């Protein structure tokens with residue numbers, strides 16, 4: 001493990017000193033057909049699997065209860081790519097906690113680069129909105145990077161620049177618990193919105209051209225982001241309160257405000273129904289599996305094998321509470337309230353997503369069939385699957401350019 005980390009750290013240094021974008025050849029691909037649907041999911045937790053000894057993105061991992069995204073299933077489901085999340089579990093809000101999380105997050109960014117480098121004939125890193133069509137035209141999968149929970153930045157906002165240089169283009173301030181930047185939707189309010197550091201985080205993300213992700217943030221944070229951020233807000237994986245009343249979901253009033261401000265909500269496949277109440281023994285088993293799921297990269301193949309068997313046993317006893325119909329109700333409600341220019345998909349694959357009838361990305365064509373059935377056109381589908389998120393990304397890029405110009409002293 002040590003050796004692997006040492007090698008990877010060298011790769012990281014090389015990555016920072018020689019950005020891949022500058023080094024990448026600029027082939028002239030054939031233009032993508034107008035009918036070609038670029039399908040991007042804005043929250044793929046797949047990098048959690050990149051460090052596993054028993055997992056290969058080029059293999060079909062359908063039988064693995066911890067895997068919903070791999071190359072064969074992306075191809076089958078038509079998923080062009082998306083935002084691969086750098087997610088590190090939140091520890092204590094201390095200098096030591098921040099430093100440990102920062103190192104892990106940097107390693108996660110390295111894993112993403114290593115995966116793409118290893119399979120550069122199938123995947124390509126994307127850094128700008130225009131990269132999506134260019135990479136799709138080469139018939140490769142599009143790998144944008146995001147950060148779920150900015151906890152690993154600690155109180156050092158210069159790290160946002162470090163991650164931006166590695167390719168970070170979408171970041172959320174907070175996760176399940178309050179942190180140094182903001183209140184969580186699922187914690188007791190501490191800051192009543194963004195902290196002073198959180199407001200500085202927004203300004204720095206705006207300046208760099210990193211889109212801001214309000215999924216997991218409290219309603220107060222959402223409201224403040226709408227006024228503080230110079231770029232429209234993204235919710236990379238969220239849902240509608242009207243479908244299921246849960247703090248992680250957005251009410252109709254806020255959906256309309258988000259749309260009025262030019263933002264997008266990317267609909268997820270969790271928080272659709274109350275969680276199934278497990279019997280106490282199974283609950284304890286599931287808690288143990290969940291704790292180990294965050295550190296799969298540190299386990300042996302035999303240990304992961306035991307965890308997989310345990311998870312399969314629990315899943316057989318307690319299937320997911322929600323169905324594909326519930327997911328579609330969520331998506332169609334958001335479309336009705338926010339409008340087709342402000343909704344996309346971020347199903348939370350490899351992070352708790354999946355419903356009965358749509359268990360992994362191979363099932364995505366079912367969504368398109370239902371959308372067409374509901375009267376949505378091919379142009380609408382293009383907006384939902386990538387047009388809307390890329391529009392916000394272009395705005396972030398334009399704001400960055402304008403701010404940079406304004407900051408340059410005249411003469």
Ligand SMILES: [Zn+2]
Nearest residue numbers: 148216237351
């Ligand atoms: Zn999440």
